[in-house]
Structures are given as structure tokens and as C-alpha cells.
Amino acid sequence: MKKIKPKICSALYTPKVMEIFKNPHNYGRIKNANGIGKVGNPVCGDVMWLYIKVAKNKKNQEIIKDVKFETFGCVAAIATSSIITDLVKGKTILQALKIEKSDIIKKLGGLPSLKYHCSVLAVDALRDAIKNYEDSKKSKK
Ligand code: FES
Numbered sequence: 287m288k289k290i291k292p293k294i295c296s297a298l299y300t301p302k303v304m305e306i307f308k309n310p311h312n313y314g315r316i317k318n319a320n321g322i323g324k325v326g327n328p329v330c331g332d333v334m335w336l337y338i339k340v341a342k343n344k345k346n347q348e349i350i351k352d353v354k355f356e357t358f359g360c361v362a363a364i365a366t367s368s369i370i371t372d373l374v375k376g377k378t379i380l381q382a383l384k385i386e387k388s389d390i391i392k393k394l395g396g397l398p399s400l401k402y403h404c405s406v407l408a409v410d411a412l413r414d415a416i417k418n419y420e421d422s423k424k425s426k427k
Contacts, residue, residue: 300395303365310364312371314354321419323411327403332359334367336411340379340419347378355411362397362404369393370408379416385409 299307319337326333339352353375355367369390374382387405391397397405 298398298401299361299365300397302395303361303397306365306368306394307361310368312354312368312375313356315356316352316354319354319415320422321415321417323413323415323418325407325410325414327359327407330360330403332357332363332404332407334359334363334407334411336367336370336408336415338374338412338415338419343378349376349378350374350382351376359407360401360404362401363407365394366390366397366405366408367411370412374412379419382412383416385412 315335316337316339318339320340321338323336323338324334334355334357337354338350340348341351343349353371355371357364357367370385373385373389373393387402387409390405390408391402
């Protein structure tokens with residue numbers, strides 16, 4: 287039987303986006319994550335989970351020690367998920383909260399404008415994971 291290959295319009299994307307899509311960083315789940323973010327886009331149906339492990343650094347600041355993602359979505363959704371994990375690893379919570387979709391798009395060397403919403407998904411998943419972490423800290427007090 288003839289194998290069917292999915293068609294991806296790589297002409298839409300920068301070489302950096304395609305490279306990351308083919309070899310995403312930090313894909314997977316953190317078993318004992320202390321923050322989990324889940325967001326979806328009801329229009330395109332893409333879904334993203336982002337897991338964070340928070341620890342204190344030598345200055346007693348909370349940092350994102352580990353981060354992983356699982357995304358069921360388009361090329362841009364996977365590339366932006368991967369990039370956001372690279373951007374936040376080792377950052378303090380406050381630094382991570384300052385990451386905007388424009389930082390992600392810049393790091394990818396650009397995205398087609400019809401794919402900007404995919405980068406919003408990554409930022410929202412990160413913020414949701416941090417909120418989940420903060421909420422679970424409050425509930426332990
Ligand atoms: Fe919806 Fe990419 S098409 S996240």
C-alpha cells in the first residue's frame with residue numbers, strides 16, 4: 287500500500303520554524319510538575335499543555351527549573367511551544383510572565399500573520415501553568 291505523507295506548506299514558514307517543528311525541544315510531560323497550563327483554540331481545535339517545575343535558586347528566587355509541553359496542533363503551534371520552553375527555562379517567574387507573543391515571533395524569525403494566534407496559545411499556556419502553580423501554593427497555606 288502506498289504511504290501517504292502529510293503535506294506541509296514549508297514556504298509559509300521560516301527555516302527556523304521548520305527546523306524546530308521537525309526537532310522540537312522539551313516535548314513531553316513532567317510527572318511531578320507543580321504547575322500545569324492547558325489552553326485550546328476553539329476555532330482551529332489546537333490544544334496545548336505546558337508543565338513547569340519550579341525551584342528556588344541561590345538568591346532564593348523562584349525559577350522555572352524544568353518545562354515541557356505537549357501540543358496537538360499546527361506547525362506554528364508546535365514551534366511556538368518549543369520556543370517558549372527554551373525562553374523560560376532557568377528564568378524567574380517574574381521574567382517568564384514578561385514574555386510576549388512578539389518575543390516568540392522574533393525568536394522564530396517571523397510567522398505568517400494568519401499564524402500569530404498560535405504564538406498567543408503558547409503565551410497563554412505558560413501563564414496558565416504559572417497561575418496553576420501560584421494557586422496550588424495558596425491552597426497549601
Ligand atoms: Fe491554531 Fe495554529 S492553527 S494554533
